[in-house]
Amino acid sequence: MxxxxxxxxxxxxxxxxxxxxxxxxxxxxxxxxxxxxxxxxxxxxxxxxxxxxxxxxxxxxxxKDADVADDAGELGFFSPYSWHPLSLGLGAAFVFMGVAFGWWLVFYSIPLLLIGLFGWVFEYYHGEAQNQ
Missing domain, CATH: 4.10.860 (DNA Excision Repair, Uvrb; Chain A)
Structure with missing residues (x-):
């Protein structure tokens, strides 16, 4: 880095x-x-x-003396089959389009943006509160 x-x-x-x-x-x-x-x-x-x-x-x-293979391996955990980034991206796109086309579109796209945001953040918290 x-x-x-x-x-x-x-x-x-x-x-x-x-x-x-x-x-x-x-x-x-x-x-x-x-x-x-x-x-x-x-x-x-x-x-x-x-x-x-x-x-x-x-x-x-x-x-400077490293090979390409030295950087191979696991890069991190990425959520497979998650639809929340798509919802977040569409919500953000509609919010920004609302600035150009009319503020009424922002009002209707905020729920889609929030669903994507909260869904992505809390994707792996299902059922943990019930176990306590």
Whole structure:
């Protein structure tokens, strides 16, 4: 993760320089704001990756002598056959479309968004409260 953290920090530095040059040269506030927000996002991601890299073991991507097979193995647990991310994505898409088409669509899509969110968060909590 050290390599990715450094990459995002360099990207943040580049975006800061581009935002300053673009803002001074063009005097256009929307593009300057977008570049400044991109700088902030890159700083957040770079800081998170650098902070996490200090707390975890060195991965194969940080070792210059590593092979591709050194990074093989289990990456984590991913829920099989879950429909909740689809519901959450559709709900979020309809909420954002509601901003463009009309606020009434936001009102009707919030329940779909909440069903997807709560379903995904509490997917594996079925029946645990009954056992106590």
């Amino acid at each position: 050290k390599a990715q953290g450094r990459m995002f920090n360099w990207l943040a530095l580049f975006l800061l320089i581009v935002a300053v040059v673009y803002g001074v040269w063009s005097k256009e506030p929307v593009g300057t704001t977008a570049l400044a927000l991109s700088f902030g996002l890159s700083v957040m991601i770079g800081y998170y990756l650098a902070f996490t890299a200090r707390r975890t073991d060195t991965g194969a991507q940080d070792n």
